[in-house]
Amino acid sequence: MLSALKITLERYFQPVFQPVSFDLEAGGLLLVTGANGCGKTTLIRVLTGVLHPSSGRLSNRARGMAYVGHYLAIKDDLSVIENLRFARDFIGTSERRVGEVIHEVGLDRVAEQLARTLSAGQRKRCALARLLLSKNELWLLDEPYSNLDQEGVALVDTMLTRHLEGGGACVLATHGAHRPAWRGTHDYELLSGAAA
Numbered sequence: 001m002l003s004a005l006k007i008t009l010e011r012y013f014q015p016v017f018q019p020v021s022f023d024l025e026a027g028g029l030l031l032v033t034g035a036n037g038c039g040k041t042t043l044i045r046v047l048t049g050v051l052h053p054s055s056g057r058l059s060n061r062a063r064g065m066a067y068v069g070h071y072l073a074i075k076d077d078l079s080v081i082e083n084l085r086f087a088r089d090f091i092g093t094s095e096r097r098v099g100e101v102i103h104e105v106g107l108d109r110v111a112e113q114l115a116r117t118l119s120a121g122q123r124k125r126c127a128l129a130r131l132l133l134s135k136n137e138l139w140l141l142d143e144p145y146s147n148l149d150q151e152g153v154a155l156v157d158t159m160l161t162r163h164l165e166g167g168g169a170c171v172l173a174t175h176g177a178h179r180p181a182w183r184g185t186h187d188y189e190l191l192s193g194a195a196a
Helices: 040-048 080-090 098-104 120-133 150-165
Strands: 002-008 020-024 029-033 055-060 065-068 138-142 169-173 185-189
Touching: 002 040, 020 185, 029 040, 040 055, 040 065, 040 138, 040 169, 065 120, 080 098, 080 120, 098 120, 120 150, 150 169
Parallel strands: 029 169, 029 185, 065 138, 138 169
Antiparallel strands: 002 020, 002 055
16 A cells, blocks of 8 residues: 655755665554654655655555644634534545544534634544544554543544554554554654664
């Protein structure tokens, strides 16, 4: 579904991370770990196509790709419902109702609130809810567990499990102690280009 062969990215003629190679198939979870500043976010952005690799080859065979990064792409002056209706109508491919998705991610109580009034964890749940409004095969998630309580962490794990069981795949960057319990998980420790 997604393959990388010795991809690198340079900034100011220096590699951000050492060459990355992997082959991710349906039902696979690639867990990218590493120290702060080693290039996890940069790698995820390369995989999304936001950044272009300086060298190597990237092949995306997925039917659709969804990305949730550090910048959550939530419109502060819209409510949770309005944000998710916008996402469904603009990029969504799912027939699921917005209210059903809001309930699933635990935002019923704040559904009518403007996004600017939400806590960091509630904002993260709102961003993650967009994943449930699409049928994209490939998820690219950058620190999806950040700002979430234990219930929120369990929510992400449940969403991941359903996605992977349904034949989807995911690249997930994290530096936290929590790791999803998925049988098809492959670990990839990203090393800074400075270590090359």
